[in-house]
Amino acid sequence: MESIARGIRLEGISKVFRHQTKGEVWAVREVSLTVAPGEFVTLLGPSGCGKTTALRMIAGFEQPSAGRVFFGEQDVTALMANQRNIGFVFQNYALFPHLPIFENVAYGLRVRKESEAEITRAVREVMALVGLAGYERQFSNQLSGGEQQRVALARAIVIRPQVLLLDEPLSNLDAKLRVHMRAEIRRLQETLHITTVYVTHDQEEAMALADRIAVMEGGRIVQVGTAEDLYARPANAFVAQFIGRTNLLPARVRGTDASGVEVECNGRPLRLPRDSGPATAGQAVRLAVRPETIELVRAEGGRDDGEVVSRVFLGEKVEYLVRWGELTLHVIAYSPIQRGVLAPGERVGIRLTLDGTRILPGEAS
Ligand SMILES: Nc1ncnc2c1ncn2[C@@H]1O[C@H](COP(=O)(O)OP(=O)(O)OP(=O)(O)O)[C@@H](O)[C@H]1O
Ligand SMILES: [Mg+2]
Incomplete structure (x- = not known):
């Protein structure tokens, strides 16, 4: 037919x-x-x-x-x-x-x-x-x-x-x-x-x-x-919240140049790729960060460590809530049996995957 x-x-x-x-x-x-x-x-x-x-x-x-x-x-x-x-x-x-x-x-x-x-x-x-x-x-x-x-x-x-x-x-x-x-x-x-x-x-x-x-x-x-x-x-x-889950983190653009965008989020400077989204210096923005792109590492005593608030073990993955300064992050870690499970109260270092982070306009939509 x-x-x-x-x-x-x-x-x-x-x-x-x-x-x-x-x-x-x-x-x-x-x-x-x-x-x-x-x-x-x-x-x-x-x-x-x-x-x-x-x-x-x-x-x-x-x-x-x-x-x-x-x-x-x-x-x-x-x-x-x-x-x-x-x-x-x-x-x-x-x-x-x-x-x-x-x-x-x-x-x-x-x-x-x-x-x-x-x-x-x-x-x-x-x-x-x-x-x-x-x-x-x-x-x-x-x-x-x-x-x-x-x-x-x-x-x-x-x-x-x-x-x-x-x-x-x-x-x-x-x-x-x-x-x-x-x-x-x-x-x-x-x-x-x-x-x-x-x-x-x-x-x-x-x-x-x-x-x-x-x-x-x-x-x-x-x-x-x-x-x-x-x-x-x-x-x-x-769109970021309707398609999948995402963390929306308030941030400020410090400057842009040909190769990247300098932003500050939770007091920490981050350098994102130039094509991460629209950005002009001084602008308030939000960073959209997917939960599975955040890596938690055992604390190294850094000033901007976070703290595990809660965890839900789901077999192939663990879902964590992590307090990071004023912010609460939703984090997903896969293969927990192989990589280990963090406990509530543990201090953790937080690594954002910079090419997995998008810059979105700051105002609530
Ligand atoms: N015949 C109608 N008269 C007046 N308002 C209508 C009429 N049909 C739809 N609307 C309104 O238009 C809007 C869109 O309706 P529509 O049915 O297209 O939404 P939808 O996205 O299909 O929603 P759902 O997922 O609930 O089916 C709604 O606010 C609805 O109340
Ligand atoms: Mg309908």
Whole structure:
């Protein structure tokens, strides 16, 4: 089954809802995004940040207040959802309980008035593709959550959409099934080479699935990149804290030159690489330091030693809280059996990995 992959281009789309009590609600603000043909992009962000609204505008279920939506070179902004050739998977699957699975999957083909022979062929093909061959005559209330999810996927792809859109499709499943199904979705997406936008608030899901992640906050896209880009070079404190965990340490820029940035953090001078983030002399900044990039060494009696406050042993790693002057650091140390476990109350030297430290604007975002 081949598909005609077309990319998606969002040009400054916004959505304003008029709310009875809250007045104008900007659910989505000037979002621009390009998804390459066959690419898998997730929209990731906390509840209420505008993910569903953005996805519904791509689908055509919602008309943008401003901006335009393109599929390939075609401007589809004015087209209704049923004219856009999209597959959409809803959070609650939205299956038809009174119809057998075969008819649930066949629905989009019947709307298109395909022949009976073609419908039978196409439904069989996608049922096999999602691992549900033989379930054609069942009803949705006879299926498990994971099976219903597969039916919803089969129904979305049977029409050979140009674009596949999924809104938190795994949120009703238990943790183990979620991990299994996300691998299935990725496999299917790669097999069909279908341009996909996938909405989730789960950072791990986004990192496991997507070619690129668009992080949303307050209706805007704040950063787009691969999981590695976002983790290693978060654009702001929100991204740094939303993708993985991070320490945000107040610091001041003392000076910059061609080769590096001199900052002071907790009374200690640090020299960071020039590309650690935007910095001008005198500026208050925050340093984003990942817990696993901080190394604790047995105390050497240095003035700026820290003290272990607490530890949680988790087998492959130990999580420490360490008081360092006025600051409390969250530190993760791997392979504790081999490297030893520190005890609460122990004095420790603190080594920051300088090329793992990012400079972020100082003000709270
Ligand atoms: N039809 C509507 N009328 C008024 N306000 C709306 C409407 N739909 C969404 N909103 C508001 O727009 C904002 C974004 O909603 P949206 O559903 O896009 O968020 P979301 O990121 O999908 O959240 P969640 O993760 O909880 O599903 C919210 O503040 C919401 O209350
Ligand atoms: Mg939503």
